[in-house]
Amino acid sequence: MQLIACPWCGPREELEFSYGGQAHVAYPADPAGLTDEQWARYVFFRDNPKGPFAERWAHSAGCRRWFTAVRDTRTHQFVSVGPLAGSEATP
Amino acid sequence: MTTAHATPPGAALPEHPDALWRDAEPQRSYDVVIVGGGGHGLATAHYLAKLGITDVAVVEKGWLAGGNMARNTTLIRSNYLWDESAGIYEHALRLWEGLEEDLGYPILFSQRGVLNLAHTEQDVRDSVRRVEANKLNGIDAEWLDPDEVAKVCPIVNVSADIRYPVQGATFQPRAGIAKHDYVAWGFARRASDAGIDIIQDCEVTGFVTDGDRVTGVRTTRGDIGCGTVALCAAGHTSVLLDMLGVPAPLQSHPLQALVSELLEPVHPTIVMSNAVHVYVSQAHKGELVMGAGVDSYNGYAQRGAFHIIERQMAAAVELFPVFARAHLLRSWAGVVDVTPDASPIVGRTPYDNVFLNCGWGTGGFKATPGIGWAFADTVAHGRPHPLIAPFGLDRFVTGALVDEHGAAAVAH
Numbered sequence: 001m002q003l004i005a006c007p008w009c010g011p012r013e014e015l016e017f018s019y020g021g022q023a024h025v026a027y028p029a030d031p032a033g034l035t036d037e038q039w040a041r042y043v044f045f046r047d048n049p050k051g052p053f054a055e056r057w058a059h060s061a062g063c064r065r066w067f068t069a070v071r072d073t074r075t076h077q078f079v080s081v082g083p084l085a086g087s088e089a090t091p
Numbered sequence: 092m093t094t095a096h097a098t099p100p101g102a103a104l105p106e107h108p109d110a111l112w113r114d115a116e117p118q119r120s121y122d123v124v125i126v127g128g129g130g131h132g133l134a135t136a137h138y139l140a141k142l143g144i145t146d147v148a149v150v151e152k153g154w155l156a157g158g159n160m161a162r163n164t165t166l167i168r169s170n171y172l173w174d175e176s177a178g179i180y181e182h183a184l185r186l187w188e189g190l191e192e193d194l195g196y197p198i199l200f201s202q203r204g205v206l207n208l209a210h211t212e213q214d215v216r217d218s219v220r221r222v223e224a225n226k227l228n229g230i231d232a233e234w235l236d237p238d239e240v241a242k243v244c245p246i247v248n249v250s251a252d253i254r255y256p257v258q259g260a261t262f263q264p265r266a267g268i269a270k271h272d273y274v275a276w277g278f279a280r281r282a283s284d285a286g287i288d289i290i291q292d293c294e295v296t297g298f299v300t301d302g303d304r305v306t307g308v309r310t311t312r313g314d315i316g317c318g319t320v321a322l323c324a325a326g327h328t329s330v331l332l333d334m335l336g337v338p339a340p341l342q343s344h345p346l347q348a349l350v351s352e353l354l355e356p357v358h359p360t361i362v363m364s365n366a367v368h369v370y371v372s373q374a375h376k377g378e379l380v381m382g383a384g385v386d387s388y389n390g391y392a393q394r395g396a397f398h399i400i401e402r403q404m405a406a407a408v409e410l411f412p413v414f415a416r417a418h419l420l421r422s423w424a425g426v427v428d429v430t431p432d433a434s435p436i437v438g439r440t441p442y443d444n445v446f447l448n449c450g451w452g453t454g455g456f457k458a459t460p461g462i463g464w465a466f467a468d469t470v471a472h473g474r475p476h477p478l479i480a481p482f483g484l485d486r487f488v489t490g491a492l493v494d495e496h497g498a499a500a501v502a503h
Contacts, residue, residue: 001397015398019387021342040488044340044431048329050391073343073389 005081006059007067020056022046023068052079111276112155112283115148117290120316122146123470124308126295126331127323129160130271130456131448133278133289134463135321135470137194140285142471147287150310152294152327156275159325162393162425163456164348164382166361166372168205168266169230172221175481175493176434177228182478183461184265190460196277198269199375203360205266206235206244208410210255210366218261225263233262244360246413253409255367266361268372268380274459297334304444305335320445321470326391326426328449337440339449340487341428344385345395346453349422353377357413369406371414379417381407385427385453395424427452434493437466438475438483446470447484 003011028034028042047053053073058066070079123144125132128151136149151157167187169180191198209218218234225232237249240260249257283289290312299307299314308315324331326343358373371381383403386395400422408415429452430436436450448466451458465476475483486492 013398014396021389036488036490040340041338044487045338046340046342048341048343048389049333050327050330050343053389055388071388073391076345076388076390076392076394 002076004057004069004078006062007081007083008065009059009062012059012062016059016061018058018060020058020066023054023056050074111280112289115288115290117148117150117293117310117312117315118288120307121148121288122318123148123321124315124317124319125149125321125323126308127151127325128155128289128291129158129323129325130156130275130278130459131325131451131462131466132321132323133275133282134459135323135448135466136282136287136289137278138464138467139471140282140287142467144471145286147282148315149282149287149289150293150295150308150315151289151291154291155279155289156272159425159427159455160271160275162348162423163271164370164372164380165268165271165374165456166205166266166370167200167269167457168263168361169457170205170207170221170225170232170261170263170266171495172224173493173495174228176495177225177230179461179465179478179482180458181228181230182464183458186460186464187267187269188265190274190277194277194281196273196280198273198277200267200269201375202265202267203372204243204262204264205361205363206240206247206260206262208240208247208260208362208364208366209258210364211258214366215258218259222261231263231265233264235260235262244358244362246357246411247362248410248412257410268361268374270375271456278463295331295334300335300442303442305442318444319470321448321466322445323448323466325449325451325455326428328428328447335440335442335445337442339436339447339484340431341436341450342389343391343426343428344388345390345392345424346382346385346427347395347399347422347424348380348382349400350374350378350380350420351414351417352420354379354417362410364406364410367406367410369403369410371407371411378420379414385429386424391426393424393426429453431487432492432494433496435462435482436484437462437479438469440484
């Protein structure tokens with residue numbers, strides 16, 4: 001099983017963690033001004049790269065805190081982990 | 092008594108059999124270029140040929156049917172809840188029922204039925220509702236109580252003292268399994284005989300565009316001109332769409348499956364359980380074929396995490412105590428493209444001559460002949476066939492989702 005380095009708890013087994021998908025998806029600044037097309041992009045569309053991907057993870061069975069990781073989707077290996085960056089809300 | 096052998100047993104190899112299709116070289120251009128030589132791409136080629144369109148290439152980055160077509164668990168059923176899904180999957184099932192004859196090739200299609208187990212009160216209500224919806228759509232469906240479940244599949248543990256007792260099941264007798272490799276080979280052989288080029292080891296690296304048309308496909312074996320492009324790339328669709336600058340709500344996940352060692356026939360049907368989360372059938376050779384949901388994270392590595400398998404084996408052994416001593420032979424994973432509503436995305440793209448077929452997620456194999464037929468018709472006539480019209484990319488803007496995620500017998 002892969003070990004994931006929680007920024008607060010250190011390396012723990014993968015099954016302690018929950019996946020939160022793409023990181024840095026900001027809530028629309030002007031929700032009332034969005035078109036249907038723009039809402040669709042915000043609600044349903046996420047990047048799906050074959051390569052490094054900035055993602056949200058939660059250490060659900062540990063400290064229960066969210067963090068951001070860059071992981072390579074070609075190998076599933078974590079490139080880096082860090083605390084939540086940016087000012088947006090957790091996923 | 093010993094017998095003298097001129098050569099040791101097994102050393103005399105048989106003649107290499109004839110290839111079933113031509114391993115074609117790319118030509119300068121084609122009327123239609125199908126990207127992806129898996130089940131859907133090959134089926135699309137076959138049905139295009141039946142429509143008289145044979146200036147067609149199927150380009151495949153690896154070898155023929157070596158992706159998800161080689162990795163799926165071969166379950167075929169049409170017991171989906173919504174009318175849109177029932178339409179395409181039941182059309183596929185009807186084609187499966189005549190496919191061996193159509194292809195002139197054995198596919199070992201065995202209609203042994205599928206049980207979708209219910210373990211909770213809500214499961215029971217949803218299942219009975221789905222049975223009624225299936226009947227209204229002309230799909231064979233029955234609701235069975237636990238005793239009837241045990242009659243159909245005696246090895247299912249229907250006792251009340253397990254963690255999630257079986258409360259009953261839906262049953263679709265016409266569901267079944269087929270030999271996935273034979274299906275791909277049968278389609279490839281027919282398409283190739285009709286004059287369609289199947290080009291392996293030919294990875295698409297880009298597209299040549301002219302305004303809102305794609306005029307050529309860039310590949311590792313040179314540029315290929317095209318009249319129409321048909322994308323059938325499953326888990327790698329996002330990679331292609333990124334080249335075209337077309338966003339789509341797809342997430343590629345590992346989906347694992349596994350087989351046991353070869354066993355005597357013990358399992359007469361297919362059993363699926365979404366609540367306990369495993370599905371099992373027994374292949375013709377005797378392996379128990381098992382799978383469950385996707386690994387949670389995005390991944391293109393064609394492998395998944397061990398704890399996912401561990402959980403599904405725990406579920407399998409609880410439902411089938413007789414499996415407890417079976418040995419796992421091997422496990423593997425494919426890359427499946429999952430959509431927000433667990434329904435496929437098929438139809439137009441912002442490019443006039445590029446058609447999209449993706450998003451089948453964990454259940455694309457069962458649709459193979461149905462989508463091949465409908466997608467070929469779509470490409471031939473330059474508009475979505477009515478059976479796939481509800482599955483356009485625009486549904487995420489209009490809100491007309493086909494939400495099979497929680498609704499139907501979809502294992503996720």
